[in-house]
Amino acid sequence: MATTAPRVEARGGENRREALLDAAAAMFATKGYDGTSIRDIAGAVGMLPGSLYYHFKSKEDLLIAVYRKGVARFEAAIDAALGGTVDEPWQAIEAACAAHLSILLDGGDYARIVNPEFVRSFPPAMLPTLNAERDRYERHFEKLIAALPLDPQTDRWLFKVALFGSLNWSQTWYRKGRYTPHDIAAAFIGMLRLKQA
Amino acid sequence: MATTAPRVEARGGENRREALLDAAAAMFATKGYDGTSIRDIAGAVGMLPGSLYYHFKSKEDLLIAVYRKGVARFEAAIDAALGGTVDEPWQAIEAACAAHLSILLDGGDYARIVNPEFVRSFPPAMLPTLNAERDRYERHFEKLIAALPLDPQTDRWLFKVALFGSLNWSQTWYRKGRYTPHDIAAAFIGMLRLKQA
DNA sequence: GAGGCTACCAAACAAGTGTTTGCTATGACA
DNA sequence: TGTCATAGCAAACACTTGTTTGGTAGCCTC
Known part of the structure; x- marks a missing residue:
């Protein structure tokens, strides 16, 4: 032995x-x-x-551990998606969105915990801890958006929250089959992009 | 006397x-x-x-009563906003979005209850009752979107969920002062519309 | 002024909550 | 072979939960 x-x-x-x-x-x-x-x-x-x-x-300790694993999943997915260094900005953000959606929608139970609307039901004392984790993740998207060739009138911060809203909202309506995460990402980015053509 | x-x-x-x-x-x-x-x-x-x-x-009975009042508030706001029959489709949906946001963000506590992500924390048995109320409300928006002159490639159903996502997500980041509900509605619709120019 | 309805109090009920404590079987290591 | 940390059992702790029940003060109507 x-x-x-x-x-x-x-x-x-x-x-x-x-x-x-x-x-x-x-x-x-x-x-x-x-x-x-x-x-x-x-x-x-x-x-x-x-x-x-x-x-x-404690129970809160358990929740934090679960939440951390959830955020880690999102970060791993987006790192993998951007690993192949796509340099066309619209392609890059579409890839990031698709990665985000694939975790959000098909990433299992951990991912569902990370939703801020979900977090609001948690004990308020732990909110700062949890939000700090999430903010770090969102910064990836802020960088990608900063690189986009947008209309000068467009507020990039509002662009971010609009996009994030569309993405995260999909949790409420998504059912397996009809659309894939990639379909959805392509459609959403397409709506925001068309004017550039 | x-x-x-x-x-x-x-x-x-x-x-x-x-x-x-x-x-x-x-x-x-x-x-x-x-x-x-x-x-x-x-x-x-x-x-x-x-x-x-x-x-x-019962406690559930109380929740249903609160929820109904919440939905009623949204419906009243959108009815008022569309009362002056705006016939330009983009203007109409922007007005509806602004009305939706003003209730969602400044409409008090009742409005916060209606968020589907919030509803998920309720006893599952009451979900059908509550969702039926909300679906009826969303139909107003479907009609407005049907009237929009969109690119033929655009999936109008995805357009709806994208827009709704952006709007409802604002609950998570909105703080009084920086943007008004009207600002936000104008910005969001602007992003989706620019290509028509 | 008797009866009845409204709106509430006072007190309890059974069930479920997060958590603590003392103890014990298991395998690793010296 | 004895020691020790690991991983878990068994049972209780103090507390909170939604809800029920019986009673009652105030007002309205007849």
Whole structure:
């Protein structure tokens, strides 16, 4: 046998914590933060409520961990999308939008937590912590928008919130099948771009 | 003195119910449905928790009443805005957007409840009831969009959700002062319209 | 002035909440 | 073989939740 065991854990190991995160993300996303109890989450992974406190020191702590994973997913997706350095600005932002949408719509439960409208249901004390994470992410888009050849009258900040609104709103109407994230990104950017032709 | 007293109520009268609705709207909007207790609401108007059940038969019943008032506000605003029959399609939709925004952003607590992202935190059983109210409202916009002279390639349904997304998202970033609802409506419509020039 | 309705109080109910505490089985390591 | 951290169980804690029930003060009508 292997003389130096590759760090085998006592019972469940590190992936039990991960299982709790997954369960929490799923239940937060569907039933909300307040609507989900510690007992629900622990029960979903076959644990007793008290045992959860070995892995997380409070329910809020658990939420923050879930939220961080959510933001990380968005950042990874957008990094990957912009990795191939597209230098045409409209193509670049369309790629970023498509990446954002694919996580938002098909990225599983973690992504749903990040929505600011969702965040408002969280304990107010944690709002600064969570918003700081998100602001950092949005800055990627601000850079891409700064590079766009827009009409001089266009307020780039309003352009950003308009675009973000369209994108994030898709969570409320999107159903798998009819449109893909790429379709939607292309259509939205197309509407904002046509005048340049 | 007035011989026929103008319908003076026993104690609080009909406006006590209204006071409860106001308190509920305010607290739902800031702390969410689950985050607000019957005791909070009753206490805000100087009532005991049990007494609330004289006016509303359940907490869900109270929420529905608040929600209805919220939707009614939007409908009244848009009716007023389109009353002066603007027949230029772009002007008409801009007016509708401005009306929508003025309620959404400065329309008080009732309006905040109507946001679909907010609704998701409600008991799932009441979702059909609430969504039916909202769908009826959105149909006003579908009509206005149908009248727009858009590029043939533009999907009008996607146009609608993009516009609605931009508008409703403003709730997350709007702060009084910098932009007025009219400014925002003009800017958003301007971005989507420029190509027609 | 008797009856009835309105609007509310007072007090409890059962159920569910996040969290703490003490204990224990398991495997790694010396 | 003994020690030790890991990972979790079992049971309780104090508290909050939506809701119900029985009673009652004030007003209106007959």
